[in-house]
Amino acid sequence: MSLSRVTVTAVRNLHPVTFSPSPRINILYGANGSGKTSVLEAVHLLGLARSFRSTRLTPVIQYEQPTCTVFGQVELAGGGSSNLGISRERQGDFTIRIDGQNARSAAQLAEILPLQLINPDSFRLLEGAPKIRRQFLDWGVFHVEPRFLATWQRLQKALRQRNSWLRHGTLDAASQAAWDRELTLASADIDQFRRDYIKALKPVFERTLSELVELEGLTLSYYRGWDKDRELSEVLAASLHRDQYMGHTQAGPQRADLRLRLGAHNAADILSRGQQKLVVCALRIAQGHLLNQARRGQCIYLVDDLPSELDEQHRRALCRLLEELNCQVFITCVDHEFLREGWQTETPVALFHVEQGHITQTHDHRE
Numbered sequence: 001m002s003l004s005r006v007t008v009t010a011v012r013n014l015h016p017v018t019f020s021p022s023p024r025i026n027i028l029y030g031a032n033g034s035g036k037t038s039v040l041e042a043v044h045l046l047g048l049a050r051s052f053r054s055t056r057l058t059p060v061i062q063y064e065q066p067t068c069t070v071f072g073q074v075e076l077a078g079g080g081s082s083n084l085g086i087s088r089e090r091q092g093d094f095t096i097r098i099d100g101q102n103a104r105s106a107a108q109l110a111e112i113l114p115l116q117l118i119n120p121d122s123f124r125l126l127e128g129a130p131k132i133r134r135q136f137l138d139w140g141v142f143h144v145e146p147r148f149l150a151t152w153q154r155l156q157k158a159l160r161q162r163n164s165w166l167r168h169g170t171l172d173a174a175s176q177a178a179w180d181r182e183l184t185l186a187s188a189d190i191d192q193f194r195r196d197y198i199k200a201l202k203p204v205f206e207r208t209l210s211e212l213v214e215l216e217g218l219t220l221s222y223y224r225g226w227d228k229d230r231e232l233s234e235v236l237a238a239s240l241h242r243d244q245y246m247g248h249t250q251a252g253p254q255r256a257d258l259r260l261r262l263g264a265h266n267a268a269d270i271l272s273r274g275q276q277k278l279v280v281c282a283l284r285i286a287q288g289h290l291l292n293q294a295r296r297g298q299c300i301y302l303v304d305d306l307p308s309e310l311d312e313q314h315r316r317a318l319c320r321l322l323e324e325l326n327c328q329v330f331i332t333c334v335d336h337e338f339l340r341e342g343w344q345t346e347t348p349v350a351l352f353h354v355e356q357g358h359i360t361q362t363h364d365h366r367e
């Protein structure tokens with residue numbers, strides 16, 4: 001997939017604009033505060049119906065405006081195109097339009113427009129809470145395993161039911177046993193999907209990482225959320241009193257995590273900022289390769305402030321890997337000099353100058 005046209009209204013400081021990105025490399029450059037990140041925010045909103053800066057949406061909507069809207073024409077992997085539209089209001093309500101129809105959920109947007117974000121906050125994938133790594137993992141599973149979403153919804157429902165029962169105990173024992181069974185079945189499926197995904201991701205991640213940076217001994221492993229030697233039903237039964245005391249279920253796929261270690265240490269504790277960024281890039285680029293392999297289309301990369309934290313050699317290595325993915329990429333930077341050169345001659349590269357909220361194309365990939 002790639003965006004062939006984007007229209008943005010009332011997103012942060014951006015003036016209303018329509019622009020036509022290149023299907024491959026797009027470079028947005030301009031001074032601090034000009035609106036480069038805002039352009040990526042707009043694309044992110046279109047793919048996920050939410051902002052990447054915070055869960056609160058108000059900051060994305062331009063001051064004094066009641067709503068912001070983004071439209072995009074997406075060229076689909078199998079040919080043809082799709083028109084997406086999203087508008088958000090200050091109260092958080094949103095409307096999603098897909099080919100002229102109202103859509104029910106943001107998952108439908110995500111399916112048409114898979115996005116990968118790499119920005120100066122990306123190190124959180126290593127340092128932050130397990131939830132961030134689960135989201136990373138599930139993004140991948142969602143896009144390659146068609147049964148994932150329905151199974152995940154089953155799991156959430158059974159989990160909510162159990163947690164409510166733990167707190168209020170209003171259900172009879174037989175009904176709760178049936179819900180617990182549903183919970184363990186859905187958990188086993190989710191675990192299997194995630195396990196299969198990690199098995200496929202690992203070698204691609206390792207290869208990608210080795211092309212970016214030398215980090216001998218870095219390992220990626222998966223923790224499923226409960227003891228690897230015991231059935232979940234057993235674990236749930238054993239921890240019932242504690243779960244009741246805590247008011248929620250403590251073991252299960254909702255506690256899964258990815259572990260990145262360097263020898264005996266947690267990678268996040270040891271690696272430099274630049275190294276962390278490269279590890280995160282390798283993880284996200286590996287996901288793009290798996291999506292390509294699954295032939296469910298390609299994802300779009302949003303790389304905010306690509307040069308930051310990276311030296312010349314690593315910037316080039318990252319650009320080369322992004323280019324090899326054959327995906328659409330949006331890169332922002334303050335100084336675009338080094339990004340002008342170095343791409344393969346057949347790769348279409350478009351440059352956009354962002355200035356006080358205005359976007360001007362300064363180099364057209366069709367020229």
Ligand SMILES: Nc1ncnc2c1ncn2[C@@H]1O[C@H](COP(=O)(O)OP(=O)(O)OP(=O)(O)O)[C@@H](O)[C@H]1O
Nearest residue numbers: 012013031032033034035036037038059061062063
């Ligand atoms: N809700 C809003 N309405 C209007 N303007 C906003 C809003 N939120 C932020 N801004 C302004 O938008 C401008 C552009 O911000 P943005 O983060 O896109 O800049 P940038 O080009 O990425 O800068 P940098 O190079 O520093 O990363 C900033 O001046 C910011 O103060």
Ligand SMILES: [Mg+2]
Nearest residue numbers: 036037038304
């Ligand atoms: Mg920025």
